[in-house]
Amino acid sequence: MLSLSGDRIRQTFLTFYADKGHRILPSASLVPEDPTVLLTIAGMLPFKPIFLGQRPAPSPRATTSQKCIRTNDIENVGRTQRHHTFFEMLGNFSFGDYFKKEAITWAWELSTVVFQLPADRLVISVFRDDDEAFALWRDHIGVPEHRIIAMGEADNFWASGPTGPCGPCSEIYYDFHPELGDAVLDLEDDRRFIEFYNLVFMQYNRDAEGHLTPLAAQNIDTGLGLERMAQILQAKPNNYETDLIFPIIETAATLAGLDYGSADAKTKISLKVIGDHVRAVVHLIADGVMASNLGRGYVLRRLIRRVVRHGRLLGLDRPFTVAVAEAAIALMAETYPNLRERDAAIKSELEREEVRFLETLERGEKLLGDLIQQAQASGSSQLGGVDAFTLYDTFGFPLELTQEIAEEVGLTVDVAGFEAEMEQQKERGRAAHETIDLTVQGSLDQLAEQVQPTVFLGYGDSESSASLVALLVAGKPVTSAQAGDAVQVVLDQTPFYGESGGQVGDRGWLHTDSGLISVEDVQKESGLFVHFGRVESGMVTAQQPVTARLDRPNRRRIQAHHSATHLLQAALKAIVDDSIAQAGSLVDGDRLRFDFHCPRAISPQELTQVEDRINGWIAEAHGATVAVMPIAEAKARGAVAMFGEKYGAEVRVVDFPGVSMELCGGTHVANTAEIGVFKIVAETGIAAGIRRIEAVAGPGVLDYLKVRETVVKDLGDRFKAKPEEIPDRVTAIQEELKTAQKQLALLKEELAIAKSDSLVAQAETIGPFQLLVAHLEGVDAKSLQTAGERLQHKLGDGGAVILGSVPEPGKVSLVAAFGSGVVAQGLQAGKFIGAIARICGGGGGGRPNLAQAGGRDEAQLPEALATAQAQLQEQLQE
Template identity: 55%
Template sequence: MLYQRPATPPKLSGAEIRERFLSFFEQRGHTRLPSSSLVPDDPTVLLTIAGMLQFKPVFLGQEARKLPRATTAQKCVRTNDIENVGVTNRHMVFFEMLGNFSFGDYFKSRAIQMAWELVTQEYKLPAERIWVSVYEDDDEAYSLWRDEVGVPAERIQRMGAEDNFWASGPTGPAGPCSEIYYDFHPERGTSDASLEDDSRFVEIYNLVFMESNRNADGTLTPLAAKNIDTGMGLERVAQILQGVPNNYETDLVFPIVSKAAQLAKLDYAKADKRQKTALKVIGDHVRAVTYLISDSVTPSNIGRGYILRRLIRRVIMKGRLLGIQQAFLPAVAAVAVELSRTCDAAVAANAQRVYDELAREEKQFTTTLEAGEKKLAEFLSAAEAGSKTVSGVDAFVLYDTYGFPLEITQEIAADRGLQVDAEGFGAEMQRQRQRSKDSAKVVDVTAASALNSLAERVGATEFIGYTDLTGPSTVLAILRSGEAVESASVGDSVEVVLDRSPFYAESGGQVGDRGTLVDPEQPSTSGGASTSSIAVRIDDVQKGAGGLLVVHSAHIERGGLRLGQKVHATVDALLRRRIRANHTATHLLQAALKQVLGPDVSQQGSLVTADRLRFDFNLPQGMTADQTARVEALVNGWIQESHEAVTRTLPIAEAKAAGAIAMFGERYGDVVRVVDIPGVSMELCGGTHVTNTSQLAAFRILSEAGIASGIRRIEAVAGPAAVEYLSGVDGIVRSLSTQLNSKPDQLVSRVAGLAEQVKQSQKELAQLKSQLALSQAAALAAKAQALPSGVKLLVSRLDGLDAKSLQDAAIQLRDQLADPAAVVLLSSPEAGKVSIVAAFSPSVVKKGVQAGKMVGGWAKLCGGGGGGRPEVAQAGGRDVSKLPAALEAAQKQLTEALG
């Protein structure tokens, strides 16, 4: 479109537009509130996508209102239209939503009047350029705009529910919307004008009138307290007031775009369409990733971490398309940080973390990018020669092995007129998820219906296991292979549901208890003998029916079980003691990690068993030996100090206010259980724990390693498991001392000396192999074939050499035969594998015959692959029997290429 700059509006900066909005509503009784985090306190959404999200509990009636009116400038991230970013004038992943809200205070008339006053008087947008949409049945809003505000009827359009009706869900608060549009081309007149014509109109302000409640049958009834929720796109208003053709060229984004153009050695004004699109994507996405990292999101392969990683990788890919080969993310992020100062002061405070995270992610991605780009090129070439579609399997290989998000593969393929089988990709993803699920212990899914029905009848299982490890119970349900049965007998493996249970069901990372069910008249003590007529072994305990029921995996060893039967349940106390020691140790471990590594470290997952604990946490790089030692020392210090561990239940708001740490991603009820080790740790946790840290006896870290980008894992032992581990280590030390005839304190130096001897022997062996290879190679020189082109060609096999020795021999032969030029291909089968090395003279390479491009094809005949530089390349294969055929093919191909 040909853009026409408005005649009268003042040219305001983005910061001035934001401040005028907030001040305007402050002057009209609204409380200015800060932007909430991009990580919402709402399990239904991954990221903050609208200004109303922080007020959602009030709108839904879940919380009482704290004030009647509010106004905010909310940072938001949406990825639903990511493919349109940079392509259209206004689609963005990151944007600011300016909003004013009424919680049962003013309603339609006042909201409409203030909106009109804001856009026409505060921002001075020409009234004749303002159009309005209303819900098709909202006669009241139509009349207010036409009769009270004075908008001509021809500039008011009625629209359907898809565009102009908001609902919180299938049931709950709902209401019509009214949207304000700016007209870039009033000269086109009003006849047949459509607000969906984005070449002419842009929506700048949306007013939602929450006036109804949608019932289960779909009917609407009036709400007693009616609310107002509005949203104005800051970047869209900036585009208008700054007289630029799109959101990306406003002062909110363009400095980032300019920095990217500078790094790409481009003049934005002279860039072509594709280059400008890439620069716009960088400008938008860099804002998004900067704010996301500042709000403690770290790159990963799941959830919001995956969204962040996906955005970062899109920026890197767009940069490479522009010719930026060096690391550049921190440099462009520095501009975003500077721009953030009037929006979110925390970003500047967190700047170093932003730069470090981006630098690490960029380095990691670029290490696999080159290999991935080669593989992508292969897939694209195959698609061009065939179906014009990259298969779902190939797209998944790019994602799983090389880190290419599906969207990036689709974009690059689209540039070459190709498609990607997204459905096939999804099937591969599902198969991978299923493989992960297959290894997890869960209650048989076929039992879900029976368990849900039972929970509706009897309610939740009463858990008595915090205080009692044994007690009477009644059998409420027996399931065999997922089907409800009335009884079970000796030898049967079944799931059993009791009315009350001392068994802890697996949750929060803690494994389920084990134990027994016996006659109530003759209960056995844990580990003791019993003369009970029934003996049921409990091997595992899980939750069912959405967590309401405790489901016991049981094996009947004596007697039988029937519905309604009275039993006595007993938990294996020794096993529970070991588990709870390891669980309390995870709390101490998290507290120690925060002290040593910083407060941003938080739990990302855990597993607590009787034998050991596993703790996953966010950290962009591995821990040093000193950090690991300090963490271990802190935990052992707290154990020796004998801190009490107190558990209590509190309202969740009170628990969080007291400083209790919530597990990331967990959902909690209104009342929570808090495990408090005063002065050390306070966490929300439903697991079982010791009553004093001294009961842990000792703590030892076994390993620390990365399990995903930005996620580390510590495995450790505590309590009896730690004592057993240390006893085992002591036994190993004693045995080594005897075998090496050294005292325990001399073992390190003794082993180091032995290692040096082995290293020296290996070095000598390698030298001997190299000498053997050179000796054998010298004898091959006479076998070289002199081609008509003057190039000497040698294709031969040398047995018993490793790849390094083979390469040395090939290079020596090439140099020896190069008068004027030579091509040498040597191969060696060793330990059931094939090594192939090619060495070409520089003059041969100049003619277009390159070792790196050819050697992989010959190795492929042996079930392998490889490549390398044009002059020297190396490959390998797994099928030694195919080596003669590979050498014959190489001889023929090289003779043709060189002759």
């Protein structure tokens, strides 16, 4: 059996079928052309119009490696050997050309001759009524009859829906444990068998009554799972440890200071989830999906939040997703070049969502604190399962985190109640899979087919009358909602801007005769503007007349920041480099963030010039003109477009004559003077060739200055100094602190040496060797190393010293110092102490004679030192 990399498996498959007359076609986008499907979930989906006779085939035979995403089994990701959200399906297709005999013959040849899978390890399944396929496997291929399993319609009959093209299928399974014999071949046992190749014989059409009639053209649709074949050929225990995913997992483990090989089961699950989901996330963003609360945008947001959540379980409290995404992009960019092309957009969207979610988690922590107080006040010793699930579902709190925090104050969590809520969600997810993942996006997409797209009035109006055409609670249509309900509202027309182009959705209120809704966010999906909010008072019903009113001060702040981003790009082009291009942005009421392509940092002098240029344009009061025109005309006039953005035939152009002209659908000030003032807050690099400027404008500058004025006044009071004297005073204090720190370090080192000198007498003699293992309380890592070296020198060439310390809560330091005689016995300090540190949840290493390591679990330090003592005793005695 061959041992091939994932890339070689992919290329070998495509080459094999190209040699059989198949045209190699590129992978289609994860955003399918079919508007009834949420995501590309199978290799055949791009060819669905061909199978339905709606479009001619590009060639009689085709082969592809198609990227796919499925989320119906998302809770199993990382827990089983081969559940994934993102996967690649290798397929060969016949559009009325060859049929069963060729498909079966070539699948067997590929498996047993090209990939060299042992024939006696393969088991075949066929549809129970497909005698033709059974005979081909038995008589033409020569598979023993007892290794051909006939199965029912649920397993071996494929259909695109209740009506339409369909047909029996045949699957090839690999047997990991042939030593168990052929007496019982239970293909449901995924510990023994893995289905890696599915051959669909599309030969019938099913009508509304369920009758099957032969198709005029018989088609072949196959799928071979790349990750599954990699597991087989690379002899790995699961898909995650193949070269298609494991480098991403290793990156996450390194960031968390973990070793995958020695990690416990729960830690490995979190690492696998991160490895899987990050692959899905980078491809979704590369294909143009942006995080939102609807449709495929919600799939993306959910995946990112699961990555962050599992990162927290690993101890990653700071943003880390961009670093892991870099590993995923590097791993797959050769096969999918658009990952490199969209590198900046991927990282910008990831960072934005991660920061947002971390803020959400903080709000969840506040809610959990309130729930704990309520439980304690009522005398309860337990947090409710519904509350725990709300924390999990809404705020991303893992149950384990809720339990851990609750235990600190003597409370338990109703796990059974939590699991009941989780099971209900899974049931909703399974039901949704039948109608969302495979057919339609859900209520909003169905609604979009029934009502006209929302008319946006917000370029000119901040208030308007409207009709409440749809009311949803938890994504499901309802006829009414009352005070306290979180709702999603669709109007026939609205002044509220829906989040897009980096500009956040508007806030405000929806008034009806019977109730009031506060709107917290607005998203666009399938042509509808969806207002997310809460019923503040009374009751609202579908089809009611509504008065929609923006939070005008918030809108004005957003407009000032959005127009400021246009001026910022123009100033950067004029002062720094004309080739600068936008890579992403965020515009809200409090600030703006502008990401741009630039190979170097912007100097402080250039930043000052940019800031001055923008404030000059603001003072000059340039009026804005907005026009809709053909995109060719806009480009001919010099309008700036965002790289990678998709535009229609007609575009909206926002022009501040003589200053800036851009394609933009956002809301803007009518005159630059309305911006008021502009202030750059920070300039940083966020990725290779990508810089970021954060800034504030208008009232946001006043808020910024108020905070800093308060800080300066407080520092002046503390230092008894005028504002202009503070820098010199801080410099003096820093110098004093450096001196004090040096003196403290020397004292710590002297203390460690003093403590260690008293340990020499405790050394254990083992033949020509002297072994000393000890715990030095409160000694930092540097001083611990000095003590270890000193002790080893005192014990001589046969000295072996292991020291451990807890310099601060949650941190373990370890040192190994071996004399030349010990090293000559084959013992290496770096390898030895690195393995011991894993007991404390850490790692480390160094030279053969001297090495340091660290960990996080201080409670395990005694066990780590005892293990070190026992292992060294055994190895030195040998």
